[in-house]
Amino acid sequence: MSNIPFRSDQLVDELVQFNQNLSQGVKNLLDADEISAGVTPRQEIYSEDKLTLYRYQPSTGVVQNKIPTLIVYALVNRPYMADIQENRSTIKGLLDTGQDVYLIDWGYPDMADKYLTLDDYINGYIDRCVDVMRERHGVDKVNILGICQGGVFSLCYSTLHQDKVQNLVTMVTPVDCKTPDNMLSHWVQQMDIDAIVDAMGNLPGEMLNWTFLNLKPFQLMGQKYVSMVDIISDEKNVKNFMRMEKWIFDSPDQAGEAFRQFIKDFFQQNKLVEGGLKIGKHDVDLKNLKLPVLNIYAEQDHLVPPAASKILPKLISSKDYTELSFPGGHIGIYVSGKAQATVTPAISEWLNKRS
Template sequence: MSVTPEQSAEALQGMFKFGQSMAANFFDFLSKQGAAFQQVAPAQAPQLPLPEAEELARLQKELAESHARLWAHMSQVKPGEPAEPLVKPPAGDRRFNAPEWSSSPVYDYIRQAYLLNADYVAKVADALPVADGRTKARMQYLTRQYIDAMAPSNFAATNPEFIQSALETKGESITQGIKNLIGDMEKGRISMTDDSAFEIGRNLATTPGSVIYENELIQLIQYAPLTEQVYKTPLLIVPPCINKFYIMDLQPANSLVRFIVEQGFTVFLVSWKNTKESEAHFGWDDYLEKGPITALQVVRDVTKVDKPNVLGFCVGGTILSSSLAVLRGKGEDPAESLTLMTTLLDFADAGEIGCLVDEASVAAREASIGRGGVFSGRELAQVFSSLRANDLIWQYVVGNYLKGKTPEAFDLLYWNSDSTNLSGPFIAWYLRNMYLENNLRVPGKLEMLGVKVDMGKVDLPAYLLATREDHIVPWTSAYLVRQILGGETTFVLGASGHIAGAINPASKNRRSYWTSDSTASVPEEWLETAVEQKGSWWLHWAEWLKQRSGEMIAARNKPGNAKYKVIEAAPGRYVKETV
């Protein structure tokens, strides 16, 4: 890439100034965040600190030197010859993988210069004198959002893939991209999959069953047996209320529900209602009483089994465990065993969601919807997507709008986009008492349904599943459940993340999981003794559950009973309600 000294100096100065500008705009971005909090909760709004002058000067000098090295490197590139990049993106970053980025020295330079500037902004943010861990984590989150948004891949003028697509399609990709943008604006969200490819009850949530009970918050599904004999002790599943239940029952090949039924279990499942104004007054106690506690009683009445097995997933596990603690506090012996999938009971390290929850944000929720109101499912979905913005936001901005492509059909992403509303009092109480104050782990600190709950009284056998790359429920935090529950626990660590690690179908038997007999109090010590097992953890768990499910009996072919009659076929109405 032959350039004159004047061009070299101009380019260096330009890219260095751009890095400086990114940092300056970042501080403006943070200031606006603080101003927003000042409006809703002035007393709790965080103040924006600034880096020490000497440290900032050192980082600026480092940035200038890095740009000088990059320019010198690019100046040696010969036209038409690919060059090994001096600055490489972190592992797993696929934004600049397309050959168009490396075939052009101009775009090759743009991407590498961006990576230098992004690294500079991240280091400036890290240099902010912030001692509080939660505030520091929040700052890192905001930094990542800003850096990701500024990537040259997100803009038509600096993305060579946009230009190449336009040339190849004679401009049709631009026209289609505009249509995609307008369509997504009408939907109120970015399309991540081909929505027309899926329909709940047609090719999602198709395991046969019947709704045998419903109230203002739940429907209870009883699934039809797929074996001639079943274990006497049934299983009740409590999915998260922040998403729809069919993550547990996607398609036959990756349905956890169908897998359990095929293993010879009578399965019941809670389907949470998509909250509307008529349910906007319900709080935490209502979710316990009208959710797992009521569902347990129906299961007992239908099966004539006093102690069913129970399973909770994510916040469904927190709700279920709290319900069991209430029942134990009343002197009841409610269940035979407990399975928790990626569940927090100790919120000291609540993952990347935890960094977004502070006094100011919780106070704002309490003021706006804490006494009644609906927390938008779309807002919650946007928060979860922002945790992996490059994969769940910007990838589709580029693909849908710049390249004019239609996303491929993917059941998991269809579910991810199918958001649910929550009751305001419920979410406000949950955020304060779990994420902010971490009260659940303290015996007697919280009163639920008139009972001062002690999770240590939940002393039934428990199977605890965490996943190694989970950014929502860190596995080390899920491990701490062993120190909170009072019974014998079996801890298993699955590969992959929050969803892919949990929904790891036995039919494909991919990935792996780790087991150990160690009861170490420190999760890292447990991992040192753990042995990797190939395949799906579902098979390991099924064997554990069978040992706690009693004798085999004739399959329960008739759903419900005289008191709880069939209302409609599974998956029911509640799961089909949209935001």
């Protein structure tokens, strides 16, 4: 048997230190100001129902890409992940490298929105936002950058409306939702989605939170808070930690009908891969997608495994396909320093060459 080389008094010292850090951390938490969501200045351009289309204030002193870029975020969680703090903002990175950035904020659907379908989201909301941008800028086409579930929406939208899209960027986007390492997909296979939507109306954000946290429960609900003690004992880290904490638990409810179709068509029947996907009256066949595509995935993504994204080039007809692999996780791809230094400039460079 091996031995663990520590003594009883060392253990006490360690606990006393932990306790001091905890008390300092809690003091720092108490002293913390209100946590803001999103940092880059922006202007409301258009709104409809719960949706708001924002335009971020372009950076001065950089050559501006004439084609504006629309960020389509997931319905799950909130889009300020892409603009979480001053020095960790994907949006700021895009602005600083010449992109004119718009973002759809889906808001918080309530029971009055439960009959919103994927057709309403994709051929309705997204299409109207794209039209607003085309008119404002006097251009035929815009760039679209889809994030996670928003990437799935963007793929569908771009396939159906290629005359309005110049370039498509997909980030951590699940295309093949039935790869063997996809835990979320594994869990929903025997769920009666009709029963869930019929019983709940909208899917509560708490239920989604529970699901995401239980992908790694020991790390996300336990170890994180033990580690947090070390982090927040330093006053400078409190705000950043709390921003992330706020984002993790800021989960809007999901409009029932859209959720029903999303889980059944994408996660249970994998229709983007297997075929047969319809959004409203329109068939979506990725084979029709001929636009330039930049597909970015995260190598340690526990929500969207890389294989789920990497299948994309086999399904589309684009002759201009680029793939970018990021050595990090689903969230790190937006908030890590490494991502700011590599991913964001790469997106801008790719877009600038094609606009």
